[in-house]
Amino acid sequence: MIHNTIGSAGHLLVIIAFVTALLATFAYYKATTATTSLQSPALIQEWKKFARLTFFVHLLAVLGVVFSLYWIIGNHYFEYHYAWKNSSLALPTGYTISSFWQDQEGSFLLWIFWNVVLGSILIFSNRSWEAPVMTIFALVQAFLTSMILGVVIPGLELKIGSTPFLLLKEVMPEMPVWKMDPNFIPKDGNGLNPLLQNYWMVIHPPTLFLGFASTLIPFSFAMAGLWLKKTHDWIRPALPWSLFSALVLGVGILMGAYWAYETLNFGSYWNWDPVENTSFVPWLILVAAIHTMIIARRNATALKTSFILTIATFVLILYSTFMTRSGILGNASVHSFTDLGLSGQLLIYLLTFLFVSVGLLVYRWKGLPSDEDEVSTYSQEFWIFIGATLLCLSGFQILATTSIPVYNKIAEAFGTVLNLALPADQVAHFNKFQLWFFSLIIILTGVGQFFWWKRVGQGKLQALYNPLLLALVISAAVITIEGVQDIRYIVILTASVFAVVANGSILFDIIKGNYNLSGGAITHIGVALMLIGIMFSSAYEQVVSINNSGLMISRSEEFTQNDNKENKENITLWLNKPERMGDYMLTWKDVRIEPRNIPEYISKSWVDLIENDFRAVALRDIVVNDKQYYAKGDTMEIAPENFYYEVEYREPSGRVFHLFPRVQINPRMGGIVSSPDIQRKVDKDLYTYVSMVTNPTAEPVWSQTENFTVNLRDTFFVNDYVAILDNVVRTDEVEGVQLAEGDAAVKAVVRVLDKDQEYVITPSFVIRDRLVARKPEVHDELGLRMQFQEINPQTGQFTFSINTTQRDFIVLKAIEKPLINILWLGTFVLMIGMILATIRRFKEFIKIRNKEARASSPKPKNPKSVVA
C-alpha cells in the first residue's frame, strides 16, 4: 500500500511553513516600523502578537515537516524516493537518523529546524529586540523553506525548491516497472552511504548546521542595529551569540575533521577540500568579528569593522551553501552535493542578503561614529585589531583559492574560457601563506592578552621578557629533542610555545581572581596546542609501510631509479605470510565480520553470509570470550557491508597487537570503501588502512581442473609449488559427512612446500552406501582446491584433481603520526575556553537586560497599595 497521506501532509506543512514565514516577516516588519514611527503601543502590541502567532504556527509546521520525513524514513516507506535512496531495512536505528540529512532537502530541513529553535529562544529572551531581529530571521526562514517547497508554477514551468516528499514514481517515471505495476513498492532501499554509517555522522551534521544557523543571530542584530540606528547597542546581545556560534561551528568543523581522520583513508584530518574550506572561512571571519566586537564600544573603527565582519560571516555561510549545493564545484570536490536545479534560487538567496546588508550598511555609514584620535600602538585595541586583520587575510587567502571553480563559471558567463584548476599541490599552496599567518596570529594572542590585561603598555614592555625567554628555552629544547630542522616549523613551533607560555601566565593571574574571565586565555592556549599538534602530525608523519620487496621483481630498474625515492608506500600482504614493515613484522590473519549482538568481530569463515540481506547463518557454535552467542545453524544479524582485515603487528620486543582496518562493500552504492584502524599511543598514532583487497563477497574464480596421478611419495607441481603425497590413511572422521557402519573413508596427506613454510592438505575419499563421495579441501593461503579423485588398486596410484585461484592478498599502507594527541588536547582546551567566554558574555547580557527592564518598567505609584 502506498502511504500517500504522510507525504501530502508533509508537503502541505512545507507550504504552510513558507507562507507563515512570509507573514511573520511582514508582521515583524510592521511591528518594527510602528515602533520607529512612534505609533501607539497598542498597535505595536497588536502587530507583535500577530507576528508571534504566525511564527508559532511556522514553528509547528516545521516540526510537522521534520516529523513527516522522519516517519517516512523510520517506517521504511520505500515508495518515497527519499527513503528509498537514503535508507534501507538493514540500517540500524541510530543511522536512520543520519539518512534524514543525507540528502540536500533533509539538510536544508535540519537548518530550518535549528533556525526555528533559535528564533523561539530569541523571542523569549530578548523582548526589546524581538521585532527587528525576527524580521530578518523570518525572511531567512522564508528563503530556506522555499528551497524544499517543491512547487511548480503553472504556465512558467518554474520549479521552486525540491521537496523530499516525492514518490519514487514521481522522481523516476521512466522506470519500466510502473507499466506492469503502478503500485510497485521496492522491498528495500539503497541504504546509507557506508562511510556515513559512523557515530560522528550522527552528530557532526546537526552540530555544523547549528553553527551555520546561529551565525544568523549576530547578523540579525547587526542589521537591526543599523535599521534602528542603535549602532552600539546591538553588540551586547549579539556578542554571546557570536561566541556560541563560533564554538558550535568550530566544534562542528572539528568533528568533521575527526570523522575524516577516522573513517576516510586520506590519512589526514584536513584535506583542503572546497567543502571544508568554505565552512572554515566563515569561522575565521566570525572569530575576527568577535574580537572587534569586544573592543567596539571603545573604538569606532572596531565598531565599523564589527558590522562588516558580522555581515561577511553570514554572507560567507550563504556563499558556502551556494558552492557546495549548486554543483559549481563539479569535479573539484570530493563531497559536494549534486545540483538539484536550485542553483538559481540559491544565487538569488545569496545576492539578496548580500545587497540588502551591504546596501543598508552603506546607507547608514555616514551616521556611524568615527574616532577622534589615532589609536595608539601601545593600546589593547591596536593589537586586537591587527590580530583580527590577520584572521581576515588568512580567510581571504583560502577563499581566493577555493573560489577558482567560480571564476571559471563567471568567465563562462562572459563568454571566455579560463580552464583554471585548483593548485595541483594544495598543501604546499596553502602552507605558503597559512603557516606564516598563523605564526603571527598565535604570537598576537599572547601579546594581545598582555596589552588587554594591562600588563604591558607604553614604556613598560618588560613584563613580556620573561614569557619570551621561557618560550625560547622550551622551544629550543623541543627543537633539539625532536630534531626539528625546517625553519618554517621552527618558527611556528616557537610562536605556539610562546602563546602557550604568555597566555598561561595571564591565565595563572586571572584564575586567582575570577575564573569567569579566563575564557580568552584558555581558548588561545587551545589554538596554540592545536598548531603544535598539526605541525608535528603532518610535517613529521612517516610512512611505515615502505615496500622494499619490489627490488627482487620484474620492474627492478624502475623501482630503484631516482635514488629509491619513488612511491612505494603500499605493501602487499598474502594471507598468513609474515612480512617485515619498518620495525614490525606484519601478518594478515583473517577477514572478520561485525555481528550486531556480539561485542567483537568474528571470523567470516564462521558464518555463511546471506546474499542481499543483513543476516548470516552460523556454520559453527559462535563462542566469543567463553560465552556462546549462537549455536550452529542459527541466524544472526550482522553489519552486511563491513569487513575487517585482521592484521597482526609484532613489535621487536615481541609484543603483539592487532589492527582491524575496515573495508565496506555496498554494490548498490557502487563499490569498495576502506577505512583505517588506528593504534593510539600517547606520543603517536599508527594509522593503517588497506588500499586494495580481493572482494570478500566474490566467489573465487577457479582455474580449469588439472588431474595428477601419482604414487605414494611422488613429487608434483601445483600452482608453482612443490607438492608431495606423503601418505594415504584410513580415517574415521570426515567433517560434514556422517559415516555409518560399513562406510569407509581415507584421506590423503599432501605436503605443499612454500618458500619458508610448509602446509599439509588432506582431501578425503569416502565410500558411503556404496557410493563414492569426495570431499575437496580448499586452501586459502595457497589458492588451491584439491579433490581426491580416484584410487587405482591395480597400479597403487592415486589421482587428484586440482584447481587453482588467485591467492588472497591485501595491499596495506601504514603511517605514523607523531604527537597528534596534542591536536586533540588543544581542541578540548579550545572548547572549554570558548564555553567559558560564551557563558561570561551571556551572563553580562542578562544582567544588563534585567537592569534595563527594571528601569523601563513603570514603577508602582503607591508602594503601599502593592502590599495591600
Place this chain on the structure above:
Amino acid sequence: MKKIHIFGLVIIAIAIGIIVTTAGDASTYVDFNKAQKMADNGDNESIHVVGKLKKDAQGNILEMEYRPEVDPNFFTFTLVDNNNQARKVIYKSTKPQDFDKSEQVVIIGRMQQDTFVADKILMKCPSKYEEGKLETTEHTAQKS
C-alpha cells in the same frame, strides 16, 4: 598620512600578493597535445587532463595494468583526452577503488617523454540509481 592609511595600504598589498600567488599556483585544464608541448619546453608545472579510459567496442578497458602481487605501487592505463589523443598514464600508487567504473577521469601531473606521470587521479563514477549524475572521488599518490 595617518597610521590607518598606511595600515590599509599594507593590507591591500598583501591581498594583491595573495591574488597574484593564487593565479600563479593555479593549475590548468589542458589536453595531451598541450601537455606534451609544455613538457618539451621544459615546463614542469603540474596540469590537469580530462579524459576517458580506452575501451574496445564491448566496453572492456584496454591497456590497463595493475599487479599488486608484483608491485602494489605501480598502476598504468591509457587515457583518451577530449581530442581523442591517447597517452599512457603511470600512477605510482595503488589502483583507485572503482577505477574500472569511472566514466571520466581527471589526471593531475605532467608528461615525461611520452607518458603522463600522475600524482593524483580524480574520477567521476556514475551512481547506479541516478542516471546522468556523477560522483567525484579523489586519489593521491602520497609522497614520503
